[in-house]
Amino acid sequence: MNVKALLDHAVSVLTEARVPSPEADAELLVAHVLGLSRGQVQAKAVTGASLDVEERHAVLELVERRAAREPLQHLTGRAAFRQLELAVGPGVFVPRPETELVAQLGIDALLAVPSPTPRGADLGTGSGAIALALATEVPHAEIVAVENSPRAFIWARENAASVGAENLRLVFADLRQALPELDGQLDVVVSNPPYIPLGAIPRDPEVRLHDPEAALYGGEDGLDVVRAVSATARRLLRPGGTLVLEHGELQGSEIRDLLTADGWKAAATTRDLLGRDRATTALR
Template identity: 75%
Template sequence: MNPVTLRAFRDHAVGVLTRAGVPTPEADAELLLGHVLGLGRGALQARLVTDAQLASDDLLAATEAVERRAAREPLQHITGRAGFRSLDLAVGPGVFVPRPETESVAQIAIDALAAVPSAEPVGVDLGTGSGAIALALATEVPHARVHAVENSPQAFIWAKQNFRETGADNARLVFADLADALPELDGVVDVVVSNPPYIPADAVPRDPEVRLFDPAAALYGGDDGLDVVRQVSRTASRLLRAGGTLVIEHGELQAAEIAALLTSDGWRAPATHRDLLGRDRATSATRA
């Protein structure tokens, strides 16, 4: 096998991923190559300006990784990791890969939890998936107690690994359905946050990474997409104290419908929050 330089392979990989329709071929090519070599993207870029060559084993591993990404397998499934705020999370088949837009949803919940005038405020993440939001709350509001609920056995395994790796002793993971979870906390929770499935059943996502690899239970929320949102509203109303805060992530066209739903359920002051791209992606409300 003829020697191949890092730069030559990187350029080849960019071409392969571009032809496959991957949205960010340059970044993905470098992240995959860095993953194989155990290098961060910055360190890899520094090596690219040299004539450094790929060892044969690394070349085979990098080629396989690029082929998987060209088949539109999520980058995070190939590397086994996903960044979320300051966290580095384990992810893979069976769990929803946390998205950058959810980081701003977590920020709303973090701000609300940090503002509670209590020595030990209580937060709950309903449908925690990988544990991303719950662990962000626990690590960024370290004096809080955070409870995370998940009912998917596959997702629960990933969340359990992330709770163990993060080592936040103020975070607790519970396997339960969100409809009847945590009865011992009824009326004492300060903040409830959720990124529930909210896609209508007939609105199949365009991106293959989502359509083919994210678990359906984390995507689809019934005919109008709001079946689980309705349950989140009921459970949060049971858990929260008067004046407590609910934060729900949703699709950018669902804000008005969710605000109306929450108002009908007796919530006060529903407010829509935009993500960094200016899209309506979260709604908060106050428990009466």
């Protein structure tokens, strides 16, 4: 079985399993096993390159696991996020492409701060995706990332060490009580909190079966942790500071009302590239 035949087989299996992007996933799994880029795999398919028995078996095993809807990122151990490639796996929320917009809003807010050293925080950092994007894309900023899941914190620590962002500090703490030493001193607070209501079941098996529940569910109405983030951010931010919150596509109006009732100003919701409400910003 050469690379093209193996890819054709993988695409067929993944299509039958209703994996959303079977061609891309098949190429990425082969690339992972062979230690190549996706483009190099495509080139090998065109030239009819062959694989040895061990490589073929490794790919077929991963294809079956992906067909069972195990996340691609768990199989490869990597997740792309903006300019970063992060280590991910069981116990940590896999960063999503739509969260890149949330990071951009935080980056823009940091860049707008007139201070030579703007200060920001990521509450509930998970893999460290947002915090590391802030730290690497605004290198003159000081960023602190807060996480209270031991398993997620290990992934965040690994990613921080790999990226080598010296302007990032990781703190193991509950976001409700975190960082009292920084009260009133931060310019930007960003968070992608759990926001799914307890009664709602995520559509995608990759999310429903593999992402940690603590990163998904936000209480009866989905907004318990959002309320906690609002309270903590009001404590941490200086007057005029910016809060950036990710949320579900049907929660924009409710979150704007929540933030306004908490005393925030200029609450506004931004849509993602698919036109869905994705993040709400507000001013302290």
